[in-house]
Amino acid sequence: xxAGQSDIFRNREDMMRIATAFLTIVLAATTALAQQAVPPxxxxxxxKPVATIPPTANTPPAASGPTLDVTLKFIQDKVNEQGKIVYxxxxxxxxxxxxxxxxxxxxxxxxxxSSKMASPSLARSGSKKGWAGAGGGTSPELFAExxxxxxxxxxxxxxxxxxxxxxxxxxxxxxxxPVTENWTKTWAVNFKNVEKLEVLSSADYKHRVxxxxxxxxxxAYFELVIHMAPGKSVTRxxxxxxxxxxxxxxxxxxxxxxxxxxFRDEDATNRVAKAMIHAIELCGGGSTPEPF
Numbered sequence: 001x002x003a004g005q006s007d008i009f010r011n012r013e014d015m016m017r018i019a020t021a022f023l024t025i026v027l028a029a030t031t032a033l034a035q036q037a038v039p040p041x042x043x044x045x046x047x048k049p050v051a052t053i054p055p056t057a058n059t060p061p062a063a064s065g066p067t068l069d070v071t072l073k074f075i076q077d078k079v080n081e082q083g084k085i086v087y088x089x090x091x092x093x094x095x096x097x098x099x100x101x102x103x104x105x106x107x108x109x110x111x112x113x114s115s116k117m118a119s120p121s122l123a124r125s126g127s128k129k130g131w132a133g134a135g136g137g138t139s140p141e142l143f144a145e146x147x148x149x150x151x152x153x154x155x156x157x158x159x160x161x162x163x164x165x166x167x168x169x170x171x172x173x174x175x176x177x178p179v180t181e182n183w184t185k186t187w188a189v190n191f192k193n194v195e196k197l198e199v200l201s202s203a204d205y206k207h208r209v210x211x212x213x214x215x216x217x218x219x220a221y222f223e224l225v226i227h228m229a230p231g232k233s234v235t236r237x238x239x240x241x242x243x244x245x246x247x248x249x250x251x252x253x254x255x256x257x258x259x260x261x262x263f264r265d266e267d268a269t270n271r272v273a274k275a276m277i278h279a280i281e282l283c284g285g286g287s288t289p290e291p292f
Contacts, residue, residue, distance in 0.1 A: 072151040079148040144262040155283040187236035192283035195229040223260040
């Protein structure tokens with residue numbers, strides 16, 4: 001073999017060695033890249049979670065706090081502890097501030113006329129004392145009292161009020177005399193039908209019933225006003241017995257959407273209101289929130 005041919009073969013062998021080494025390096029690099037951890041593609045953002053809707057007011061809560069039986073017994077005891085609240089009431093004109101004289105002849109005539117139109121549900125409990133004819137006399141003394149007669153462990157309270165109602169009637173020759181009737185009111189409330197409660201002073205509650213007048217009670221007392229839910233009412237039975245022999249006893253039923261219980265101080269009123277709210281929740285009552 002000639003020397004030139006030997007050089008050619010030698011060069012070809014060198015080129016093959018170089019090519020083989022290059023391929024080996026490339027394959028090694030490719031394998032190393034394949035073995036490296038490649039991060040996954042980004043995932044789409046998750047949808048926002050749906051807002052949790054709180055339970056409605058008509059959903060009974062989990063069993064916590066005093067039982068319904070204990071709560072109703074507490075309410076009954078606290079209502080009955082108040083007893084008869086005796087007070088003196090003064091009235092003023094809401095616009096002029098002028099005091100209304102309960103014993104004046106003009107006021108007695110006005111009361112006689114208005115009493116025929118007044119709703120029984122708006123009449124206040126009370127006993128007027130000290131009438132001394134049309135021209136004067138002492139300030140009228142009133143009382144407010146509610147008795148919780150009994151309670152139903154299922155969630156109801158039976159109530160009773162007794163009092164007197166005095167109307168001024170004409171006796172002839174321009175003489176006006178007071179005529180008194182004794183009345184008894186009885187009713188029952190189921191707490192699942194109650195929507196809300198209010199605590200008001202007696203003067204504020206009377207002013208809301210009769211906005212034309214401003215009231216002041218001495219001593220002051222408080223009212224726990226109970227409002228029935230829409231479409232619900234309480235049937236209150238009223239028995240009236242005239243104090244004189246000429247009158248005849250009467251009975252009637254009235255449908256009421258709210259009523260008030262009387263308390264001597266604000267602290268007792270708030271404590272009973274808190275207990276009633278617990279009873280309402282246990283019975284599934286209360287206001288229903290709007291859907292949107």
